Amino acid sequence: xxxxxxxxxxxxxxxxxxxxxxxQTGADLCFAASEAEIPEAYRDAEVLxxxxxxxxxxxxxxxxxxxxxxxxxxxxKPGAFANEECILTNSSGAYGVAITEHIIAVSLMMMRxxxxxxxxxxxxxxxxxxxxxxxxxxxxxxxxTGDIGCCFARRARAFEPAELIGVCRSxxxxxxAFDRVEAISALEKVLPTTDLLVMSLPDTPETVxxxxxxxxAMLPEGAYVVNVGRGSAxxxxxxxxxxxxxxxxxxxxxVFRTEPLPADSRLWGTKNLLITPHVAGGxxxxxTLDRNVEMFCENLKNYAAGEPLLRVVDRIKGx
Amino acid sequence: xxxxxxxxxxxxxxxxxxxxxxxQTGADLCFAASEAEIPEAYRDAEVLxxxxxxxxxxxxxxxxxxxxxxxxxxxxKPGAFANEECILTNSSGAYGVAITEHIIAVSLMMMRxxxxxxxxxxxxxxxxxxxxxxxxxxxxxxxxTGDIGCCFARRARAFEPAELIGVCRSxxxxxxAFDRVEAISALEKVLPTTDLLVMSLPDTPETVxxxxxxxxAMLPEGAYVVNVGRGSAxxxxxxxxxxxxxxxxxxxxxVFRTEPLPADSRLWGTKNLLITPHVAGGxxxxxTLDRNVEMFCENLKNYAAGEPLLRVVDRIKGx
Numbered sequence: 001x002x003x004x005x006x007x008x009x010x011x012x013x014x015x016x017x018x019x020x021x022x023x024q025t026g027a028d029l030c031f032a033a034s035e036a037e038i039p040e041a042y043r044d045a046e047v048l049x050x051x052x053x054x055x056x057x058x059x060x061x062x063x064x065x066x067x068x069x070x071x072x073x074x075x076x077k078p079g080a081f082a083n084e085e086c087i088l089t090n091s092s093g094a095y096g097v098a099i100t101e102h103i104i105a106v107s108l109m110m111m112r113x114x115x116x117x118x119x120x121x122x123x124x125x126x127x128x129x130x131x132x133x134x135x136x137x138x139x140x141x142x143x144x145t146g147d148i149g150c151c152f153a154r155r156a157r158a159f160e161p162a163e164l165i166g167v168c169r170s171x172x173x174x175x176x177a178f179d180r181v182e183a184i185s186a187l188e189k190v191l192p193t194t195d196l197l198v199m200s201l202p203d204t205p206e207t208v209x210x211x212x213x214x215x216x217a218m219l220p221e222g223a224y225v226v227n228v229g230r231g232s233a234x235x236x237x238x239x240x241x242x243x244x245x246x247x248x249x250x251x252x253x254x255v256f257r258t259e260p261l262p263a264d265s266r267l268w269g270t271k272n273l274l275i276t277p278h279v280a281g282g283x284x285x286x287x288t289l290d291r292n293v294e295m296f297c298e299n300l301k302n303y304a305a306g307e308p309l310l311r312v313v314d315r316i317k318g319x
Numbered sequence: 320x321x322x323x324x325x326x327x328x329x330x331x332x333x334x335x336x337x338x339x340x341x342x343q344t345g346a347d348l349c350f351a352a353s354e355a356e357i358p359e360a361y362r363d364a365e366v367l368x369x370x371x372x373x374x375x376x377x378x379x380x381x382x383x384x385x386x387x388x389x390x391x392x393x394x395x396k397p398g399a400f401a402n403e404e405c406i407l408t409n410s411s412g413a414y415g416v417a418i419t420e421h422i423i424a425v426s427l428m429m430m431r432x433x434x435x436x437x438x439x440x441x442x443x444x445x446x447x448x449x450x451x452x453x454x455x456x457x458x459x460x461x462x463x464t465g466d467i468g469c470c471f472a473r474r475a476r477a478f479e480p481a482e483l484i485g486v487c488r489s490x491x492x493x494x495x496a497f498d499r500v501e502a503i504s505a506l507e508k509v510l511p512t513t514d515l516l517v518m519s520l521p522d523t524p525e526t527v528x529x530x531x532x533x534x535x536a537m538l539p540e541g542a543y544v545v546n547v548g549r550g551s552a553x554x555x556x557x558x559x560x561x562x563x564x565x566x567x568x569x570x571x572x573x574v575f576r577t578e579p580l581p582a583d584s585r586l587w588g589t590k591n592l593l594i595t596p597h598v599a600g601g602x603x604x605x606x607t608l609d610r611n612v613e614m615f616c617e618n619l620k621n622y623a624a625g626e627p628l629l630r631v632v633d634r635i636k637g638x
Contacts, residue, residue: 097453097455097479098451098453101427101430101431101453101454101455101478102427102431104423104424104427105423105424105427105428105431105433106433108420108421108423108424108427109424109428109433111420112417112420112421112424113598114424114425114428114595115437117595117596117598118434118437118593119441120596121587121593121594121595121596122438124582124587126578126579126580126596127596127598128596129596129598129601129602129603130598130601130603131603132417132598132601132603132604132607133604134416134417134420134604134606135420136416136420136606137606154477155477155478157477158473158474158476158477159420159474160416259445260445261445263443268440268443274437274440275440276433276436276440277436277439277440277445277446277447277448279432279436279446279448279449279451282448282449282451283448284448284449284450284451285451285452285453287453287455287456288451
């Protein structure tokens with residue numbers, strides 16, 4: 001069984017674990033720094049762990065593609081897989097910790113005026129006190145209750161919010177940290193009492209534009225929005241209008257409709273908008289990379305043993 | 320019983336609560352925007368709630384001074400009280416929430432490189448991924464296990480640190496969120512295994528310079544320091560040297576030896592130093608102000624009933 005691993009961030013501990021697992025499973029392992037650098041002899045590999053987009057599109061032999069990301073929208077186009085039977089797994093579960101810390105950091109930066117203080121400090125200015133808000137007693141809604149939404153809920157719970165509501169497709173989610181979980185059909189009922197809206201949705205036909213102009217207007221004045229899912233979920237122009245008009249008190253976007261964010265985007269100049277360049281869940285956090293490799297190795301054992309794989313993407317749902 | 324309240328941030332709900340409490344306790348209440356504006360007839364008040372530094376120094380009639388801050392170092396000088404019997408209470412317990420959110424925000428800003436991203440964003444630049452660190456699996460030491468240190472520990476626990484150690488004068492602290500609590504005499508044993516040192520100490524003769532040059536050097540390379548207590552606790556010059564040399568990965572200071580931080584301080588230009596202008600626990604957070612007023616009202620009932628007061632400052636210990 002030929003197995004290709006494409007990842008130029010791997011450290012020695014990851015390579016040791018991958019080699020050990022290969023030995024246990026009888027895998028013939030090949031490391032490549034990029035897809036273009038896969039040696040000729042491994043282009044017909046059965047398994048690929050990495051962003052093997054071109055291989056998936058061209059190789060009839062690929063039976064399992066394991067991507068290191070949680071989002072898989074870039075593999076949902078028709079023709080993405082030459083082998084229609086190829087199993088696709090994602091790495092949902094590796095990013096919850098990093099992305100949750102991002103959500104809490106940017107939420108507090110906005111609520112506590114820390115971006116303003118930081119700007120003043122950069123200019124050597126000792127600023128005056130600013131209005132502060134707190135996660136305590138805030139009404140928090142988490143749109144998307146997958147690994148990221150649930151991991152955030154568990155940490156956010158410690159901050160004693162007034163209410164912590166999950167919203168997801170089914171309205172079913174077993175995470176105990178939520179006060180309750182609503183179906184997406186109830187979203188408009190929840191928005192008017194949301195002080196902080198956290199969005200951690202995949203990019204699917206159902207989530208595109210879900211935070212529309214009308215729904216942004218339903219959020220109370222002074223509310224905050226944080227998006228760590230996919231940029232397609234928000235009407236960016238409506239969000240910018242709301243921020244510039246002072247309806248929303250702040251927004252923190254890590255994901256955008258077009259990435260990198262174009263130089264001429266109005267978002268660069270939007271009031272109270274905190275932009276980060278899609279780094280909330282980077283593999284530059286050692287824990288995330290460790291979990292990512294561990295999860296692939298667990299799954300490789302399942303694959304070799306003929307057991308069902310974990311984290312298989314439902315190509316109909318798109319996540 | 321004449322009671323003066325000095326606080327120009329009070330909202331209607333606070334004034335209502337204070338008036339109700341005055342009625343219940345038979346207090347003759349007077350509001351003043353500043354100490355200089357206390358009407359002549361109330362200068363001999365028995366009770367003052369506010370920063371009544373001049374009144375304490377000059378009035379023989381003052382029996383109880385309740386300050387809205389947690390720190391009381393500015394009242395520890397000889398001659399601070401004309402009436403040596405005057406009881407001093409602080410507002411420890413009102414600031415834990417705000418200051419904890421500050422600590423977590425600045426820690427994550429440093430560990431996740433968010434200050435760097437923010438600087439790039441201000442210049443319209445879509446930055447490249449940066450190294451990330453996480454509270455998860457970090458070894459956290461909290462120096463000072465009062466209200467703030469304990470409140471932080473409870474929230475930090477949710478982030479799944481590798482170790483969460485409290486350090487205090489006695490080595491005794493009942494907060495269950497700590498893995499263990501050490502006496503200050505064991506500080507040097509703890510520093511070499513501390514990834515994040517959180518300092519929430521009062522300013523007392525024992526805490527001055529407690530984070531000395533020698534002890535900063537005992538922290539491992541890449542450690543972070545956050546100080547929300549008092550600036551006197553740190554050898555600022557040694558801290559700046561360590562940051563500039565790249566030994567410490569970052570520090571976030573909200574308090575300084577001299578405040579406002581002088582324009583010519585080297586700290587403004589110190590590498591990886593996040594400065595905030597003593598705003599971690601401001602009364603601009605409605606929750607903090609609410610708790611502050613509630614706590615005074617509870618204590619006023621105790622005072623009127625001849626019951627022991629809560630939060631009495633020990634003038635020997637200095638907190």
